[in-house]
Amino acid sequence: MAIDALRRGWPIAIAGADGTLALLPVETADPARLAAFDPNATAPLLLSAGRAATLKLANQIEAAAPDAAVLVERAPWLDFATATALADPQFDLRDPMKGPFRAVHIDAAEAAAAAIGLARIAGMLPAFFALPEGSATLAITPADIAAHEDAARLAIATRAHLPVSGAENAEIVAFRTPEMPGEHIALLIGEPDGNPPLVRLHSECLTGDVLGSLKCDCGPQLDAAIQAISASGWGILLYLRQEGRGIGLINKLRAYALQDQGFDTVDANTRLGFAVDSRNFAVAARMLSLLGQHSVRLLTNNPNKVTALEAAGIAVAERVPHILPANPHNERYLATKRDRTGHQF
Ligand SMILES: Nc1nc2c(ncn2[C@@H]2O[C@H](COP(=O)(O)OP(=O)(O)OP(=O)(O)O)[C@@H](O)[C@H]2O)c(=O)[nH]1
Numbered sequence: 105m106a107i108d109a110l111r112r113g114w115p116i117a118i119a120g121a122d123g124t125l126a127l128l129p130v131e132t133a134d135p136a137r138l139a140a141f142d143p144n145a146t147a148p149l150l151l152s153a154g155r156a157a158t159l160k161l162a163n164q165i166e167a168a169a170p171d172a173a174v175l176v177e178r179a180p181w182l183d184f185a186t187a188t189a190l191a192d193p194q195f196d197l198r199d200p201m202k203g204p205f206r207a208v209h210i211d212a213a214e215a216a217a218a219a220i221g222l223a224r225i226a227g228m229l230p231a232f233f234a235l236p237e238g239s240a241t242l243a244i245t246p247a248d249i250a251a252h253e254d255a256a257r258l259a260i261a262t263r264a265h266l267p268v269s270g271a272e273n274a275e276i277v278a279f280r281t282p283e284m285p286g287e288h289i290a291l292l293i294g295e296p297d298g299n300p301p302l303v304r305l306h307s308e309c310l311t312g313d314v315l316g317s318l319k320c321d322c323g324p325q326l327d328a329a330i331q332a333i334s335a336s337g338w339g340i341l342l343y344l345r346q347e348g349r350g351i352g353l354i355n356k357l358r359a360y361a362l363q364d365q366g367f368d369t370v371d372a373n374t375r376l377g378f379a380v381d382s383r384n385f386a387v388a389a390r391m392l393s394l395l396g397q398h399s400v401r402l403l404t405n406n407p408n409k410v411t412a413l414e415a416a417g418i419a420v421a422e423r424v425p426h427i428l429p430a431n432p433h434n435e436r437y438l439a440t441k442r443d444r445t446g447h448q449f
């Protein structure tokens with residue numbers, strides 16, 4: 105409901121333990137909606153720290169996590185067009201920013217943090233006009249927002265035999281929660297043989313998986329995972345609906361536009377105001393345990409996947425490298441993964 109409202113450019117309110125915020129999303133608002141929401145033009149701008157640091161907003165923000173909340177004072181000249189330029193990095197290089205901007209204290213810190221998280225879940229830019237709101241307003245809570253990604257709420261919805269080109273003996277199992285927009289999928293390949301299954305956690309990548317994008321390694325990794333699992337006798341491919349490392353397709357494509365300007369995959373995420381990796385691998389652990397698997401051999405080059413799975417209660421008996429040949433378009437992306445996000449190549 106809240107995601108729907110934000111996409112339509114409607115204000116929402118979030119009631120946290122330390123206060124409530126009424127929020128109008130910058131991405132889908134317009135000057136008329138802003139005037140209706142904030143007739144006195146006093147609402148400060150809620151941004152994320154990554155975005156604020158990019159705008160050279162305040163020194164102390166450099167140290168904050170990229171997806172921490174920052175409140176920017178509403179200077180008289182900070183109109184809707186300026187707010188859009190602050191929210192959306194696509195014009196950063198073209199339009200030098202106005203300023204100076206000043207960060208102000210956030211009273212409703214829990215609601216502010218939840219708002220930044222909700223923007224990511226909704227696949228939108230993390231930027232809102234924010235007004236303090238009395239307790240009479242109908243508001244959602246941070247817990248309502250967290251429920252969207254609560255692995256414990258996942259359940260198996262249905263399962264069916266699904267022969268695929270790389271593995272004829274396969275079964276698809278679909279999972280969902282009441283809140284989450286997308287369904288996660290497991291593809292069970294082969295017959296259990298008493299050994300821990302060979303498992304691949306594949307995060308959705310529409311551009312790579314469906315269109316054959318050469319910018320990343322996802323498409324070839326998907327095909328190779330099915331082949332490797334099939335060849336190993338038995339195992340499980342989890343297809344996780346965590347497009348763009350959890351920021352959604354539109355935001356990933358915004359990150360690609362920044363990469364066209366020369367930023368790498370890490371800096372592009374930060375400039376947009378997101379963490380480098382927003383994925384929640386507790387979801388994968390929950391799926392495996394619903395499938396009765398508590399120990400796996402994991403196909404990955406990403407040590408964070410091993411750590412996250414183990415933290416969520418799944419033993420990783422072995423990490424099996426999953427390295428595919430580079431091409432001229434993804435060479436830099438793979439080098440960035442090696443040099444900046446700890447991937448082992
Ligand atoms: N935000 C963002 N996401 C990207 C980019 N390139 C690829 N992705 C996403 O990254 C995810 C792919 O990561 P994976 O291959 O599952 O995992 P990994 O962390 O690279 O680790 P491996 O298991 O070693 O492959 C998918 O959700 C892609 O959509 C990018 O430049 N920006």
Ligand SMILES: [Zn+2]
Pocket residue numbers: 309311312313320321322323
């Ligand atoms: Zn990809």
